[in-house]
Amino acid sequence: MANPQTHAPKDTPVPDEVLIEITDLVKHFPIGGGLSGALAGKNGAVRAVNGVSITIRRGEVIGIAGESGCGKSTTAKLLMKLFEPTSGTIRVDREDLGSLKRKALKRYRRRAQLMFQNPYESLNPRFTIRRALLEPLIIHGIGTPEERMERVMQAMHDVHLRPQESYLDKLPHQLSGGQLQRVVLARALMLEPDILVADEPVSMLDVSVRAGIMNTMRDLAAKRNLTVIYISHDLSLLQYLCNTTAVMYLGRVVEIGPTRKVIQQPKHPYTQALIAAVPVPEPERSQKEVPIQGGVPSAIHIPSGCPFHPRCPHAMDICSKEMPKPVKVNGVQVSCFLYTDDGNPADSQRADLDR
Amino acid sequence: MTKPLLDVQDLHIHYDTDNGVMKAVEGVSFTVGAGHHLGLIGESGCGKTTAGRALMRVMPRNASIPHGKALFKGRDLVQLSEDQMRELRWRELSMVPQASMDSLNPVHRVGRQLVEVLTVRGEFSKRDALERASELFDLVGLSRDRLSHFPHEFSGGMRQRAVIALALALNPDMVIADEPVTALDVIVQRQVLQTFRQLQDRLSLSVIMITHDISVVAETCDEVAVMYAGKIVEWATVQTFFNEPVHPYTLGLQNAYPNLAKPDMELISIEGYPPNLLNPPAGCRFAPRCPFSQERCFAEEPPLVNVGPDHKAACHRADEVDMLREQAKFPATWQQSIENG
Numbered sequence: 001m002a003n004p005q006t007h008a009p010k011d012t013p014v015p016d017e018v019l020i021e022i023t024d025l026v027k028h029f030p031i032g033g034g035l036s037g038a039l040a041g042k043n044g045a046v047r048a049v050n051g052v053s054i055t056i057r058r059g060e061v062i063g064i065a066g067e068s069g070c071g072k073s074t075t076a077k078l079l080m081k082l083f084e085p086t087s088g089t090i091r092v093d094r095e096d097l098g099s100l101k102r103k104a105l106k107r108y109r110r111r112a113q114l115m116f117q118n119p120y121e122s123l124n125p126r127f128t129i130r131r132a133l134l135e136p137l138i139i140h141g142i143g144t145p146e147e148r149m150e151r152v153m154q155a156m157h158d159v160h161l162r163p164q165e166s167y168l169d170k171l172p173h174q175l176s177g178g179q180l181q182r183v184v185l186a187r188a189l190m191l192e193p194d195i196l197v198a199d200e201p202v203s204m205l206d207v208s209v210r211a212g213i214m215n216t217m218r219d220l221a222a223k224r225n226l227t228v229i230y231i232s233h234d235l236s237l238l239q240y241l242c243n244t245t246a247v248m249y250l251g252r253v254v255e256i257g258p259t260r261k262v263i264q265q266p267k268h269p270y271t272q273a274l275i276a277a278v279p280v281p282e283p284e285r286s287q288k289e290v291p292i293q294g295g296v297p298s299a300i301h302i303p304s305g306c307p308f309h310p311r312c313p314h315a316m317d318i319c320s321k322e323m324p325k326p327v328k329v330n331g332v333q334v335s336c337f338l339y340t341d342d343g344n345p346a347d348s349q350r351a352d353l354d355r
Numbered sequence: 356m357t358k359p360l361l362d363v364q365d366l367h368i369h370y371d372t373d374n375g376v377m378k379a380v381e382g383v384s385f386t387v388g389a390g391h392h393l394g395l396i397g398e399s400g401c402g403k404t405t406a407g408r409a410l411m412r413v414m415p416r417n418a419s420i421p422h423g424k425a426l427f428k429g430r431d432l433v434q435l436s437e438d439q440m441r442e443l444r445w446r447e448l449s450m451v452p453q454a455s456m457d458s459l460n461p462v463h464r465v466g467r468q469l470v471e472v473l474t475v476r477g478e479f480s481k482r483d484a485l486e487r488a489s490e491l492f493d494l495v496g497l498s499r500d501r502l503s504h505f506p507h508e509f510s511g512g513m514r515q516r517a518v519i520a521l522a523l524a525l526n527p528d529m530v531i532a533d534e535p536v537t538a539l540d541v542i543v544q545r546q547v548l549q550t551f552r553q554l555q556d557r558l559s560l561s562v563i564m565i566t567h568d569i570s571v572v573a574e575t576c577d578e579v580a581v582m583y584a585g586k587i588v589e590w591a592t593v594q595t596f597f598n599e600p601v602h603p604y605t606l607g608l609q610n611a612y613p614n615l616a617k618p619d620m621e622l623i624s625i626e627g628y629p630p631n632l633l634n635p636p637a638g639c640r641f642a643p644r645c646p647f648s649q650e651r652c653f654a655e656e657p658p659l660v661n662v663g664p665d666h667k668a669a670c671h672r673a674d675e676v677d678m679l680r681e682q683a684k685f686p687a688t689w690q691q692s693i694e695n696g
Contacts, residue, residue, distance in 0.1 A: 067540035068511075176628050177399075206398040207567060211611035212624030233540060236613035240622060260618060277541040278615045279548070279570035283593045285616065287574065290545050295510040 019227050020056040020079070020195070025049055025088035027074050031300070046299050048074040050251035050307075051088070056229070056244075058194075061221055063230045063238030063259065065274070066248035069296050075248070076197050076231045080114050081105070092195070110140055113188040117200035119180035123172045129161075129183055130168040136190045155186040158223075159216055178209035185217065189224075196221070199231040214240060235278055239263050247271045250299060250307040257332030267334040270308050306337070314338055359386035360528060360561050361410075366423035366433075368402070368409050377632045379405045381585045383423075384659070387529065387578075390559035392551070394572035394593070396608075397582035400629060403565045404453060406582075407531045409433075410563075411450045412440045428528065445476050449522040451532040456514035459506040465517050466502030469524060477525045491520040494557075495550050512543030516550060523554070529561040536571060548575050569612055573597065578665075581605050584629050584640040587659055591666040601668040601676050603645045606683040623686045639671070646688045647672055647679055 031044040049071040056062055064072045077083050079090060081097050090097045092108065100108055116122050123132050133152045137143060143151065156164040159182040172180055181201065188196060201217065202210040218241055221228045232238055238245050239259055246256040247268065255268040266272045269291070276288035291313040297303065303310050309319035318337050326335045368380035380402040387393045395403045408414050410425055410432055425432040427448060435443070452458070460468055466488055473484035489499045495516040506514055515535060522530050532551070536544040552575055554560045564576055572579050572593065579596040581589040581604065589602040600606055610623040627644040630636050639657050642648040651671055659669040662676070672679060682688045 067542070178628070207569075208398060208607060208611045208625035209628075210624070211613075211622035212626070214622060215624065234613075235541075236615045239615060239618055240613050263615065264618060273542060275615065277545040279541075279545070279568070279574045280616050281570040281573045281597065281609070281612055281614055282616065283573045283597055285573075287545075290542060292542060293546060295512055295540065295543055 017058045018055055019058040019060075019093065020054075021089075021091040021094075022052055022054045022056075022075075022079070023089050023091070025052040025075065025078060025090065026086045027071075027078055027083060028086045044300055047302055048251055048299055049078065049085075050302070052248070052251070052253055054246060054253060054256065056227060058227055059225045060244055061218075061226075061228045061230070061242045062244040062246065063232060063242035064246050064248060065232060065235055065238055067233060067274075067296050069250075069299055070248040071251040071299070072231045072248050073199055074251075076114070076199050076229060079229065080112060080197055081108065082114075106140075110191045111193050112195040112197065113191065113193040115184055115188050115196065115198040115201050118204055119177055119184050120172070120204075122184045123180065123187075125172050128169050128171055129175075132172075132183060133187055133190055136187065140191060142191070151190060152186075155189050158189065158220060159183075159186045160212075161186065176209075177205050178213060181205060181213055182216070185213070185220075189220070192224075193226070194224075195227050195229070197229045197231070200233070201230070202237065203232070203234065217241065235263060235275060247274065250296060250302055252307065252335065253326075253333075254308065254336070255332060255334050261330065261332050265330070265332075267329050267332055267339065268308075268336050269312050269314050269338070306335070360389045360391075360428060361387040361563075362424075362426040363406075363410070364424040364426070366406065366409065366425060367421050368405050368414075369419050369421055370405075370415070371417040371419070372633070375633050378635065379418075379585055379632060380409070381635075383582070383585075383587050385580050385587060385590060387561050387563060389528070389561055390555060391578065392555060392562045392564060392576040394576035394579040395563055395565045395582065396567065396569060396572055396579060398567055398629065400584075400632070401582040402585040403582050404533055407450070407533050407563060407565050408452075410531060411444065411448065412437075413450070445472065445522075445527065446525045447527050448529050448531070449525070449527045451518055451522045451530060451535050453533040454538065455518045455533075456511055456538070459514060459517060461506050464503055464505055465509065466504075469502070469517075469521060472521060472524045487524070488520075491524060494523065494554070495520045496546065510543070512539050512547060515539060515543075515547055519547070519550065523558075523560075526558070527560075529563070531563045531565065533565040534567070535564070537566070537568070551575050569608060570614075581608070584635060585632055586640060586669065587667075588641065588670070589668045590659070591663075591668075595663065595666050599663070599666070599676075600680070601662050601666070601673050602641075602670050603647050603672075603679060603683065604641045605668075606680065607644075607689065610683065610689070621686065623689050626689065639669070647682070 027049040028045040028047050052075055064075060066072045078085050134148055137148045137151060153164050161167050161182050202213050230238060230241055242259045245259040245262045246253045249270050255262055255271045263275060266275050273290055273292045277290045292311045305320040305322055306324050309315045316337060324335045324337045326333045327339050327341055329339050364384050366380055366383045370377040370379055383406060397403045409420060412432060420433050423433060469488040469491060470484040473479040473487055474481060479487060488502055492499050492502060497513060497516055536547050539547060551562060566572060576593050578592050580587050583604050589605050600609060607625040611625060613622060614620055625644055630640055638653040638655055642652040657669045657671045659667050662668045662673050
């Protein structure tokens with residue numbers, strides 16, 4: 001365990017160069033015509049992302065956590081420019097994604113790669129593994145046929161698909177889920193990206209296989225100095241892989257900071273509830289009280305003020321009226337009125353929050 | 356233990372496929388006492404769902420039970436006629452199938468679906484059925500006014516609890532729950548798991564919890580049976596399973612499982628994949644992936660034998676368990692097996 005090569009990224013210092021700057025990002029999906037539009041009223045919209053600002057440094061491994069419907073996957077897709085934001089900007093190397101056209105956009109698509117949850121649906125079922133891996137190189141016109149093949153072999157080596165020859169001519173249905181997810185990872189790396197967005201990359205896989213993929217992804221990110229954005233509902237996965245963790249609720253970041261602090265000493269009442277609810281494989285450990293019940297409300301009718309206030313055990317008058325501004329508390333940024341501008345818990349709540 | 360509620364003996368389940376006979380479950384034996392919760396855990400394809408469905412006798416056409424008994428309150432579920440099974444399902448033994456939260460009828464109010472089960476299967480009068488439906492909603496923590504709602508007005512967690520209410524409608528002695536919380540967010544997942552625990556206390560209900568998630572087992576079960584490639588490889592109380600595991604597969608599973616309470620834990624995967632059950636290897640089925648396998652493991656199948664009080668395991672090297680547990684902690688131990696295999 002003292003082996004430096006299996007050193008967790010959460011312990012490595014984060015360099016200071018800003019790579020991705022997300023500012024006041026908003027994405028609303030209007031509920032258009034048809035029956036659903038009529039029922040929701042003409043001006044309805046699913047307000048998936050409501051003012052997200054995150055700064056990501058080069059080489060940082062960041063996790064975005066939250067329950068279904070919190071806007072984490074929409075944020076990832078905006079980052080990949082699969083949607084246009086309703087407002088707000090995403091800058092990568094100071095360049096606004098919104099302004100990218102044609103060639104510049106193609107260049108961006110080359111440097112930023114996306115990995116989805118379901119490996120069975122991520123690959124063309126009629127393409128052999130060889131073709132699936134060569135395809136991105138051909139599309140981007142990279143290298144001679146020999147050089148391309150060399151890259152394929154190297155990528156397969158890196159994701160532990162060895163010996164490569166035994167996989168090259170197989171079709172996706174001939175491989176297991178874990179092997180396929182390794183192919184998907186290799187394909188994402190073919191164009192030597194510096195940004196990788198992975199949306200629930202292991203949640204379809206069996207436990208014994210999952211750990212292997214997580215270790216491979218962690219080692220590759222470190223080796224290639226990749227900036228990785230993991231989207232997951234699974235906090236134990238993010239704790240294992242990420243330097244930084246952001247927790248989202250109804251389209252907003254409620255807490256963001258070093259993973260260890262966010263998970264081991266959560267500040268926001270929502271983060272506290274979320275972490276208390278995670279089951280732990282230790283039967284003797286007494287279960288923590290989870291102070292909130294039920295699911296996330298609809299993103300069509302978002303509560304006023306702090307969107308969490310109707311479920312929050314600490315809600316105060318102000319919470320339904322105003323949106324809390326982010327404050328720094330012990331190195332973690334929290335958006336909650338329980339914490340004052342100087343970063344201390346408001347006095348009346350102090351006893352409740354100390355853990 | 357007094358006479359168990361369910362006593363499964365040497366159960367075999369085969370699927371007839373185009374490529375031959377797939378032996379999905381081979382020689383599985385376990386018992387569940389009244390009011391006990393058994394976790395049946397394992398990875399995809401290990402036979403846990405097949406075993407659960409066989410006990411309910413809701414199997415695909417190509418499945419058969421060539422051998423074995425499943426004595427439920429003294430009667431053999433394998434031998435009962437379809438009519439007898441129909442009498443028994445819902446009333447004595449019921450199931451929360453996988454992904455069943457999506458199996459509610461979308462065009463009927465949830466309350467009506469409950470009343471239907473109660474009147475058609477349970478001989479309740481319409482009025483009594485409504486009263487019982489309300490009680491059931493109380494039991495699973497849904498508010499009574501939700502009875503008049505349609506499934507689409509429910510969240511995923513609420514639908515899952517409605518399905519649990521359906522399974523409990525006729526007061527069965529045992530419920531087989533197949534991955535009941537897998538698709539749920541953690542806060543709702545916790546509520547559903549708490550519902551199961553409260554049911555155990557209040558109704559002394561027996562539960563077989565089929566899951567891949569060892570932390571779900573830690574939170575809800577009294578005993579655990581670990582399945583691998585169609586066989587039970589270890590069976591223990593929950594405490595023993597976590598504190599004194601014996602089978603190398605169990606050791607490997609626990610190594611691979613992230614724990615939020617242990618931020619510095621290094622995860623170790625089990626290299627390789629489970630065997631093809633159309634043509635399973637001789638000997639121990641875990642041997643090809645096992646870092647501790649010896650010649651004997653590939654030739655001779657280890658029987659499931661007592662290794663301690665209320666604790667069974669199927670491993671030839673169970674008597675060297677202290678050494679196995681020590682060695683299993685190191686990532687290098689598990690990498691060895693790839694190079695050899």
